Amino acid sequence: MGPDPQAFDLEGETLENESYRTVAWSGKYLQVTLMSIPVGGDIGLEQHPETDQFIRLDSGHGRAQMGPSKDQLTFDEPVTDGWCVLVPAGSWHNVTNVGDQPMQLYTVYAPQHHSPGKVHETKDIAAADTDDEPADWSVQPESAPDRHA
Template identity: 30%
Template sequence: MPDTDTFFNYPNDVDNYGFDWGRLAVTLAPQVNGAKTFSAAVVHVPPGKGHDRHNHPGSEEIIFIVKGTGAQMVEDENGVPHTKTVGPGCTVFIPESRFHSTLNTGDEPMEIFVVYSPAGPEELLKELPDFHVIPKSALGG
């Protein structure tokens, strides 16, 4: 059983995953606090940045826009891309293994909360060529 302090996490409490397009703080996952069926992260995307089209084989994803505005693309079951403008309060469902991408089209950073079910996609991000760790000590955590 994890320490109860791990029940409560802020993005700066954990090492962040850095990328050319922004950063991701995995605040809930098997390796963070023993979660078994899903993982979650807070994503920060600077203006004009975004992540390329990708998918998470075997996992569904929920994207919730906390702040900022962007263009969210989700491909349908036939591989046809559908792009919508998203902003605070918008929830986006990404079906299992479906390709998607996010681009910050606004003037302020986007803050996004994501949930993966089952857990695992957050670990695969470490294999990307631009991945680097941003220590929590560098974030004030």
């Protein structure tokens, strides 16, 4: 799960993932997670004040929203298989599944945001998890924790 070298079929693993979030690899400065968002579900409105994020859809149809505050999401774009969403640090953002099948995606955080190897079957389980911290060997920003709506 990291930080050792790794190679795997990212698209295949993303498409086969049935969990809300599965941490696929964790490095000192970067983390890859796989996500499956059910019909009508979303990744969750959040903000990473000091880190950028890359999200890529491998299956499904979504609505990507971003903006300077959680009540001002001025960016609103449809996204689908093969599209990516580039989230600048400090942007409030969310991706909602607007299709009729689970939306399969992966996301790259820099630095880590979750415990290496962590699997959350559902969004509710993820929200209730009080033991989902980046590894102590990862490099983290010195201030400004993530915010969730």
